[in-house]
Amino acid sequence: MALIQQCLRVCNDVAPSWAGGQEDRQEFCVREGLCAAVEQSFAWAVGQRPVIESHGAMLPSALATVCPKRLALAVSFCFRKSVERSVAALHGQRVLLGVSGGIAAYKAAELVRRLRDAGAEVRVVMTAGAQRFITALTLQALSGNPVRTSLWDEAAEAAMGHIELARWATRILIAPASADLLARLALGRADDLLTTLCLASEAPLAVAPAMNRVMWAHPATQAHVGTLRARGVEILGPASGEQACGETGEGRMSEPQVLVDALSATLVPQRLVSKRILVSAGPTFEDIDPVRFLGNRSSGRMGFALAAAAAKAGAEVTLVAGPVRLATPSGVSRIDVRSAAQMREALLSALPGQHAYIGAAAVADYRPAEIATQKIKKGDGPSSLVLERTVDILAEIASHPQRPACLLGFAAETHDVETYARGKLEAKRLDGIAANRVGVPGQGFDADENALKLYWNGGQREYATASKAAIAAGLIDWVADWLERK
Numbered sequence: 001m002a003l004i005q006q007c008l009r010v011c012n013d014v015a016p017s018w019a020g021g022q023e024d025r026q027e028f029c030v031r032e033g034l035c036a037a038v039e040q041s042f043a044w045a046v047g048q049r050p051v052i053e054s055h056g057a058m059l060p061s062a063l064a065t066v067c068p069k070r071l072a073l074a075v076s077f078c079f080r081k082s083v084e085r086s087v088a089a090l091h092g093q094r095v096l097l098g099v100s101g102g103i104a105a106y107k108a109a110e111l112v113r114r115l116r117d118a119g120a121e122v123r124v125v126m127t128a129g130a131q132r133f134i135t136a137l138t139l140q141a142l143s144g145n146p147v148r149t150s151l152w153d154e155a156a157e158a159a160m161g162h163i164e165l166a167r168w169a170t171r172i173l174i175a176p177a178s179a180d181l182l183a184r185l186a187l188g189r190a191d192d193l194l195t196t197l198c199l200a201s202e203a204p205l206a207v208a209p210a211m212n213r214v215m216w217a218h219p220a221t222q223a224h225v226g227t228l229r230a231r232g233v234e235i236l237g238p239a240s241g242e243q244a245c246g247e248t249g250e251g252r253m254s255e256p257q258v259l260v261d262a263l264s265a266t267l268v269p270q271r272l273v274s275k276r277i278l279v280s281a282g283p284t285f286e287d288i289d290p291v292r293f294l295g296n297r298s299s300g301r302m303g304f305a306l307a308a309a310a311a312k313a314g315a316e317v318t319l320v321a322g323p324v325r326l327a328t329p330s331g332v333s334r335i336d337v338r339s340a341a342q343m344r345e346a347l348l349s350a351l352p353g354q355h356a357y358i359g360a361a362a363v364a365d366y367r368p369a370e371i372a373t374q375k376i377k378k379g380d381g382p383s384s385l386v387l388e389r390t391v392d393i394l395a396e397i398a399s400h401p402q403r404p405a406c407l408l409g410f411a412a413e414t415h416d417v418e419t420y421a422r423g424k425l426e427a428k429r430l431d432g433i434a435a436n437r438v439g440v441p442g443q444g445f446d447a448d449e450n451a452l453k454l455y456w457n458g459g460q461r462e463y464a465t466a467s468k469a470a471i472a473a474g475l476i477d478w479v480a481d482w483l484e485r486k
């Protein structure tokens with residue numbers, strides 16, 4: 001990992017001075033979580049030779065002799081010429097890509113390429129609707145495999161082709177997933193090849209919804225999505241923006257690279273086995289009376305993504321969640337709370353034996369000094385609310401006798417992000433703080449994607465816009481580094 005940091009420093013110093021350098025640097029930061037693969041890339045780029053098994057031992061000394069400019073060129077070389085192949089996060093994965101009917105089906109062509117670039121073997125199954133938007137021939141040429149479109153293909157089914165395909169897949173990704181497809185999946189229907197395969201396969205399933213914003217927001221669609229999520233299906237997106245129908249809103253299919261990043265993020269190395277990680281997520285609600293409360297706009301998605309990423313890295317994860325409607329990530333123990341006081345109590349009782357605490361919750365700083373036991377009527381209610389400060393849980397944990405070895409805080413700021421974030425890093429005596437700008441459309445609260453900067457004493461790292469799952473994987477990697485160094 002020291003190697004990665006060394007390279008990042010060089011990227012920061014030198015990258016702006018060459019054309020495309022800034023882009024490379026950002027790309028590097030996003031992908032940094034995939035450290036082993038990135039090291040491989042560097043080994044190849046720096047040495048300009050195939051990587052040998054012992055590259056980890058060989059490289060740091062090799063790097064010491066490389067001048068920064070050359071290293072910077074290696075970064076560029078790496079990302080421009082070989083990163084897609086070298087950062088083979090999906091290497092060895094057999095991805096069954098399901099394409100359903102919708103204008104976003106054209107993006108499936110790009111997606112197949114990106115999946116293959118990331119090292120996956122890809123086979124495509126198209127629904128009848130999908131074939132009206134893009135041809136099987138295109139996807140066959142790009143995937144390098146025949147495309148299946150029907151359950152009634154006599155030649156393929158002579159050898160029980162759909163069962164063979166269901167067993168072949170290590171991952172199933174459906175992109176785009178139309179409203180109709182989501183409904184059929186939620187109901188467990190098997191009325192075409194794609195839905196039959198989903199029922200017949202034990203591979204993890206991810207879907208990338210794409211549809212008109214009103215269709216996406218419809219309670220029927222949302223109910224189906226809720227059912228699928230509760231069943232462990234990963235819902236990737238949709239993103240917000242301009243739609244093919246001319247409207248603007250939530251419903252666009254996430255970009256192919258975002259989908260590949262999300263898929264890759266689920267394949268993180270098991271770096272946190274035997275580590276215990278405590279995560280807080282979501283807002284807190286501070287009651288005013290039995291029907292009103294003070295809250296905030298945190299959706300809890302970043303905290304849940306962190307808990308999921310830590311569990312995937314092998315950690316024993318306890319997630320203390322404020323009032324959110326999100327499915328518990330698999331393998332995570334969840335404690336639901338409502339107020340800042342309840343969150344503090346739950347976190348402190350879970351604290352003994354934790355190796356890291358990640359404070360992603362947006363904990364209220366103030367609560368009403370008194371909670372009315374009956375609904376306050378407008379006639380006799382006070383014209384102002386008397387508030388009192390809540391306890392700063394993160395700062396309290398930092399000075400607790402059972403302080404975990406790694407404390408990672410969050411700072412959501414609308415302006416002067418670095419100054420405020422570094423201020424909190426120091427004031428709360430944290431090991432790291434992840435800061436993001438809020439108030440930027442499509443990012444932060446309630447968005448699928450995020451972009452943030454991580455600061456620690458003597459360093460910083462940038463995570464350019466990517467899915468929350470991908471960013472969470474990167475942050476968990478940093479936590480693993482920190483714990484390894486301790």
Ligand code: CTP
Nearest residue numbers: 359360361363364391392393394409410411412
């Ligand atoms: N935090 C906490 N307890 C609180 C308030 C905040 O544990 N009562 C934690 C959050 O979980 C987050 C970090 O402190 O990890 C920073 O939260 P933030 O609201 O950005 O900062 P504050 O310290 O509350 O400062 P301000 O609201 O003035 O920006």
